Amino acid sequence: MSTIQRDMSLTGQPPKSINTIQKFGTVIGLFGLALILLASFNSVFPNKGLWLTIALTSLTGGIILFAYGAYAHKHEGIKNDGVYFKSLSSRGFWAWVVGLALTGFYIVLYFFPYYLGLRQEGDNTGIIALFDPLSKLLSGNPASQWFVYGTLYTIAIFAFGIKFFLKYRHNRYERLRTISVMFFQTSFAFLIPEFMARLNSDDFSLPYYDLKNIWPLNYYNFEQYRVDSFISAGDVGLILLLFGIASIFIITPILTYKYGKRWYCSWVCGCGGLAETAGDPFRHLSDKRQVAWKIERWVVHSVLVFVVVMTTAVVYSYLGDDSSKYWLTKDTFLIGVAVFLGLLFAAIWVFKRQELAKDARYGAIGYLVIVLALIGLHYSTGKNLFLFEAESLRKSYGFLIGAIFSGVIGTGFYPIFGNRVWCRMGCPMAAILGLQQRLFSKFRITTNGGQCISCGNCSTYCEMGIDVKAYAQKGENIIRASCVGCGICSAVCPRGVLKLENGPLEGRIDAKEVLLGNDVDLMKLMNQKPSPSEYIQK
């Protein structure tokens, strides 16, 4: 199959084959994968612990060997040769194969865990049973489909993290960032919750808690069963619950103010971690068109509104059930939410009106109205619930956003839509961090005077679909809500134009064309002159 460059008249096939080490790596990795798949046919593995070790080691080893073969013998530097010639990374045949396989895996995982071997009664079978030994070792409990997923996820971030590390080994920012996501995934997301489960006993039980998984990404964090279990677990539970609340209302704003949303999205977050490591070969597939940006803003902010309404409804639905447990009543809670959101929007409106693009302003107003209307409706229909039942809201959120969007589309379609569709279009956490990054943060990407040659590398390799070059060629700072600070635009720029920085708020958003090199008077003239005709800015 020939998947070369479709819009140039190419006549031949540039080399896109893999070398011997890479072939070895592929065989070993696939062997590991095959062992896991074999387990799903209930092949009897006499010693599950041993076979699981062999499977996971060869999977990890295979990926690392492949990466070694791909990059170790090459010079340090940018490694994008042939990206658009390879079937896998240019939406060719293999991209669809991998995309469909991943999508299929997610569908089974979310909706048919039975086929992975999950059993309500009795021992697990199949793949899940294969993972029992590891699960028992860590938490003492048998594995679940989520344990299998968590293990494979961690291996992916770890092994592809090493690949990413080798690929960008000349770039210290990328190296540190990768170590960070590998660390947070292995410890916070994988090991710590499993160890926490060990602490559980009959009279003490903490919910499964990945501490870095912050609401609203962790949309179920404030559900009744979790809050109950936090509260009943005494001081430790209470601290965890308070930590969960502080994470989004205190810790997140401070860190985002200082470093931009990157501290989370490309240094800590698990979704981001997978996107940056396993998803790296697909980063250029993000849609850069302006229309995609428009869609992004509507979709991601709608998800944010959805999660706020849903969480409010869910918390509301169980508050007041038991006054001995919850001092907060239904009414104070609702009024609290309304007042908080109202103040937030008012503050944005008063202080940052100029900086918001027109449609974002309309969006903010529109959504404020919706949220308030919902709350108002509650009072008009008596002490019922919102328009919808809280539980069905939660379920549809879990299904639409939690499963379909973040898993099936978000990760399954890496090879088709790029590695950050979920982060860009669907993640409510990213939406919150993004609003803050845009409005109130020290982070920006600065451009280097007049050095930009409009080559387009930065835009092409921006996984968030930001047209970085459109700013760079005008000498403007890049301050976009969606920028996750991955630093790749800066890495691939052949002219050293871009730099991720935290600096003073003053002059951060500079909408003038401040290209250096030209006559100062001309620059003044160009910047002052109001345009009489409507010139559509890019």
Next chain:
Amino acid sequence: MEHIVIIGNGIAGVTAARHIRKLSDKKITIISAEADHFFSRTALMYVYMGHMRWTDIEPYEHWFWKKNRLELKNAYVSKIETDKKTLQFKEGGTIHYDKLIIASGSTTNTFGWEGLESKGVVGMVTKQDLEQIEKYAPNNKECPRAVLVGGGLIGVELAEMLRTRNIEVTFLIREENFWNSVLPPGEAAMISRHVKSHGVDLQNNTNLDTILADEKGKVRAVTTKETGEEIPCSMVGICTGVKPNITFLEGSGIETDKGILVNRKLETNVKDIYAIGDCAQQRETIGNRKPVEAVWYTGRMMGETVAQTICGNPFEYNPGHWFNSAKFFDIEYQTYGWVFHEPKEGNTHFHWHHEDDTKCITIEYEIESRKFLGINTFGIRLKHETFNQWLNEDRTMDFVIENFKQANFDPEFYRNFESEILKEFQNTKTETV
């Protein structure tokens, strides 16, 4: 409505058009025979290397032109009738202009070698050139070896391109080291080593003699002047620089030399005709700048300037301090101010070279006054704004070295070398005292 016609949809022509649109409601037509839409010439290499698709190197989406009422015409201007203010197209038809901006760019510069017309002899300037390269060097089976002639920026880009397809490259350069005529010896030598480390057979002090073709007229080998050696190859890349693309102006009455002669307002000798970008030649030189400057940002700046003039604010082209940048395989290069391959009289060089052989800087300064004149930097990114300011403020060499940190533009967490550089500078100072 006044009709502004622009020949050439490169950076110069398109910038002029955008700024005229910002300033006025004039009718604007942009003509080019090369491609329907503006693309970044500097990014041609990345298409061949598979880093980007053609659409990725087009800076504006296709709706942009219509929305801003910029009319595009794909045709070749074969004649300009200045008395009738009319352009004639090779494809037939004419167009009338009120004001004409010529931004026709450059073409490959060649030196009448024997066999130049053979199939498989390519340049690396236009979209059509890229298609030729794609045709004659699709992979290393069709093209086991290519010979490149001329050691400049385009040559090293073509070498990098071909190496990504594992094609053997023999690179003939006249000089002792790569780009010797521009870079000081330490830098030229370092880049030469780097180019070789990428598997390029760099042959210094070697001139092309003839290009030999097979019976079908396709390149089969070249011979060199020095040894007469025959080097078999399937493609020859001519990278001996570019020259203004002005042949279509013959007989138009527009005065030309190497390029189209313009005054500081970018006006030609004919009223209402302007020339900008690679094709323009300044009648009076500006500082140390060459009269014809084939770089991206000067095209952009001339476009910005001429737009003001055309919209009623007569303006002189007045570029600031010289700067530029390039990349040699994995090593980035930036320059601010003037560093010559040999220090000009009364000047000297300070050179620092990192032991890993991928980083170095050279600073040229006046010995007497210690005035800082310019810097070349390899493998370390430096801030344009800072150097621009220091050059404006006539800072001394010592000030620059001591404050070097302020100018760093490398990504966060990168190792920096300021103290190393400072130490070396102090050593050389004590040595010379």
